[in-house]
Amino acid sequence: xxxxxxxxxxxxxxxxxxxxxxEELIRExxxxxxxxxxxxxxxxxxxxxxxxxxxxxxxxxxxEVIRLSEKISQHHPDLQVLINNAGIxxxxxxxxxxxxxxxxxxxxxxxxxxxxxxxxxxxxVLTKQTQAVLVNMSSGLALTPKFKSxxxxxxxxxxxxxxxxxxxxxxxxxxxVIEILPPAVDTPMTAGRGRKKISPxxxxxxxxxxxxxxxxxVYVHKTKILYWLNRLSPxxxxxxMKQFK
Ligand SMILES: NC(=O)c1ccc[n+]([C@@H]2O[C@H](COP(=O)([O-])OP(=O)(O)OC[C@H]3O[C@@H](n4cnc5c(N)ncnc54)[C@H](OP(=O)(O)O)[C@@H]3O)[C@@H](O)[C@H]2O)c1
Numbered sequence: 544x545x546x547x548x549x550x551x552x553x554x555x556x557x558x559x560x561x562x563x564x565x566e567e568l569i570r571e572x573x574x575x576x577x578x579x580x581x582x583x584x585x586x587x588x589x590x591x592x593x594x595x596x597x598x599x600x601x602x603x604x605x606x607e608v609i610r611l612s613e614k615i616s617q618h619h620p621d622l623q624v625l626i627n628n629a630g631i632x633x634x635x636x637x638x639x640x641x642x643x644x645x646x647x648x649x650x651x652x653x654x655x656x657x658x659x660x661x662x663x664x665x666x667x668v669l670t671k672q673t674q675a676v677l678v679n680m681s682s683g684l685a686l687t688p689k690f691k692s693x694x695x696x697x698x699x700x701x702x703x704x705x706x707x708x709x710x711x712x713x714x715x716x717x718x719x720v721i722e723i724l725p726p727a728v729d730t731p732m733t734a735g736r737g738r739k740k741i742s743p744x745x746x747x748x749x750x751x752x753x754x755x756x757x758x759x760x761v762y763v764h765k766t767k768i769l770y771w772l773n774r775l776s777p778x779x780x781x782x783x784m785k786q787f788k
């Protein structure tokens with residue numbers, strides 16, 4: 544797919560990987576719609592004449608997500624690409640006192656329920672186009688969990704299987720489902736932790752390449768090794784990942 548003139552909606556386009564993706568999409572001359580939480584960051588982005596439109600939505604609130612998809616369907620009946628990128632990660636142990644039910648709900652809603660509801664709400668518009676693409680930003684942690692962030696790993700594992708499930712429900716001529724599985728990336732999400740992180744630019748470029756080159760599952764950088772290790776010896780892969788906090 545050539546992205547020139549194609550309308551693309553990206554969630555979490557105000558920071559990290561999403562922000563770099565917005566820059567790449569603009570370079571490809573796509574018409575970019577950005578969804579984010581912070582009104583202030585969206586306001587700043589909207590000053591760029593190359594951005595088509597911005598929408599504020601708290602994706603952890605399912606009712607807001609449903610309203611957003613209704614609004615987008617009305618305002619943008621020509622939407623061709625949806626990128627479910629927004630996400631949060633609470634780097635805590637499941638039974639820690641800070642791991643409250645509110646925190647668990649907001650992580651599950653943002654990382655898993657929101658992509659499902661947004662996809663469901665926008666499918667009628669997407670599948671009307673001659674070519675439509677859905678991109679889900681999951682993680683290497685969808686394959687093998689690390690020590691902390693059990694909820695995060697669970698949501699990414701869910702998104703991984705959801706992407707596969709949708710891929711078998713739709714003919715790729717109607718809807719092409721792409722999943723991106725990055726390793727640790729140097730963004731505000733991972734500030735103060737992790738080592739040897741890759742740049743968000745690298746993930747953004749791989750994502751654009753996946754959209755324009757008919758890719759399905761994209762194992763970015765070190766995630767490729769994890770994929771093969773997990774296939775050869777899941778026990779070894781788990782031993783390795785356990786050390787990452
Ligand atoms: N960084 C990594 O190491 C890594 C690795 C693998 C996968 N990923 C995945 O890549 C995606 C992007 O992560 P990132 O590292 O770029 O994170 P980031 O820099 O923290 O950016 C997260 C984005 O998601 C938006 N967002 C978060 N909660 C939201 C909510 N409730 N409603 C609306 N928007 C919300 C944020 O908007 P505001 O700025 O307005 O809050 C921001 O634009 C996530 O799905 C993450 O799981 C990241």
